[in-house]
Amino acid sequence: MAEVKLLGVRGSPFVTRVVIALKLKGIEYEFLEENLGNKSELLLKYNPIHKTVPVLVHNEKPILESLIIVEYIDEVFNGNSILPKEPYQRALARFWSKFIDDKIVSSVKKAVFTLDEVEREKGIEESLEALQFLEDDLKTKFFGGDEIGFLDIAALIIAYWVPIFQEVTGLQIFTSEKFPKLYNWSQELINHPIIKETLPPREPLLAFFKARIEGLSASK
Amino acid sequence: MAEVKLLGVRGSPFVTRVVIALKLKGIEYEFLEENLGNKSELLLKYNPIHKTVPVLVHNEKPILESLIIVEYIDEVFNGNSILPKEPYQRALARFWSKFIDDKIVSSVKKAVFTLDEVEREKGIEESLEALQFLEDDLKTKFFGGDEIGFLDIAALIIAYWVPIFQEVTGLQIFTSEKFPKLYNWSQELINHPIIKETLPPREPLLAFFKARIEGLSASK
Structure with missing residues (x-):
């Protein structure tokens, strides 16, 4: 084993x-x-x-x-650090990764996985507001600086999965116009060698989420 | 400053x-x-x-x-460690403290701060289920062993605030009969010298939450 x-x-x-x-x-x-x-x-x-x-x-x-x-x-495990070494930077990385899971993921889900228009609008509004905070926080190539780190790993869901949700639903939440810094970051991230070879193929994910969202109306 | x-x-x-x-x-x-x-x-x-x-x-x-x-x-800061030193124990302390905030606090709140009977029953059921997991996990005097640590600090809300919520509402969720180990732990914890001198006085909290819960029906 x-x-x-x-x-x-x-x-x-x-x-x-x-x-x-x-x-x-x-x-x-x-x-x-x-x-x-x-x-x-x-x-x-x-x-x-x-x-x-x-x-x-x-x-x-x-x-x-x-x-x-x-x-x-x-x-x-030994090797390159994933979290920053400096305690204040560690606290920030933990804060933003919690923010992604508690606020960004939940509001994007609210916008995507619903048939209720009011709920969807609320989800879109909350997503835009939350993403703006992250956009304003991004000062370097990656959140970890020149190299990817904890927060980049946490935020990968925004770079790769959110655009898939958008393609399935036609929603426009995370776009290069609204969030230019985050968008550039997302392109750098998904083209990073280790990330690129790890990401699950796009087509099956599109099909999976398309079926899931169509399932919402089927079970309405 | x-x-x-x-x-x-x-x-x-x-x-x-x-x-x-x-x-x-x-x-x-x-x-x-x-x-x-x-x-x-x-x-x-x-x-x-x-x-x-x-x-x-x-x-x-x-x-x-x-x-x-x-x-x-x-x-x-130097001094006694609050988190365990050993990585697996640290991961456990982080897991259970997240569980307290995501599951226990939210389900207790659902039971306490509502006028909807169905919602309340659901909150009670979820609270009992979540507390049982924590009860089963408790093997020592404190979660941190002989001394208080990260998880004891995270769980203090169960030891001190939940009984106040219960006194205000008459709900019986966290009791010595249902959760004997957690109950003993809670008594040890609130009588620990540093905790005891830090806890906010009980009477004003009772009054505060009584007003808040009465406010629910006033604004119904």
Whole structure:
């Protein structure tokens, strides 16, 4: 058995965070593909609370929650640091990554995965407001400076998944006109060698989210 | 001006987390009491995104979000460690503190701050389920072992504020019968010297939350 195992699904932005962290550190690992429609006994054993992926298993012990897993990987394995070394910069990286998960992801989801027009408009408005804060915060090529770091990994969902949601729905939330700095950052990020080879293929994701959004009206 | 300032309100469980961390490290600080009905320019300057307390200001730089502030304090100041030293234990402490904020606090709030009976029942059920996971995880006197640590600080809201919510509403969620280990832990925690001298007085909190809950029906 490999020392490091990752329970995940290939298309998930949260699982992708962990894969990138493992690659940045050069860690060998075994990927155990989950079927979320029929969860494995291993997943239910290791994550009985949330029953979600990613789960990192290191020396038979499970670590849960993508950002907590990335911090764990950074602390346990040698190699380039993923979080900044300086405590204030670390606090900022943690703050913004929490902001992405709590505010940006949730408001984009609200805009995308709904049939209610009022809810959608509210989601769009909240998304634009939240993205503006992140746009204003971006001062360097990557959030980590010249190299990608914790916040870039956390924010990859904006660079790669949000444009897919937009293509499926026709919504215009994250655009180069509205957020020029974030847009340039997103292009740098998805073309970074490690990110590029890790991102799940676009076409199956488009099909997956198209089906999911069409499913909203089917089950209305 | 003091090097360390804390913008807060005395009754907040989230502000109290930061006060305890500062006391555990023996840090001198200036407490700047906010009036949340009329927020100070300093608060709006330092936390334009959420406009909430606590905000720690260290060398004129703001740090936001109570758990991120506690980690920052632990990293920057000497003295006893607040987070565990061992990476796996750190990951667990982070996981459970996130679980408290995302699951326990939100489901207790759902049960307490509503007039909708269906919503309340759902909140109670979710609270009981979430607390059970925490009960099952508790193996030592404190979550941090013999001494209080990060997760005890995060969970103080359960030990002190939840019983106040229960007294105001008559709800029975967190009881010694249902959660004997957590209940014993809560008694140890609120009688710990540093915690005891830090907790805001109970009577004004009772009055505050009573008014807030009565306000729900007034504005129905």
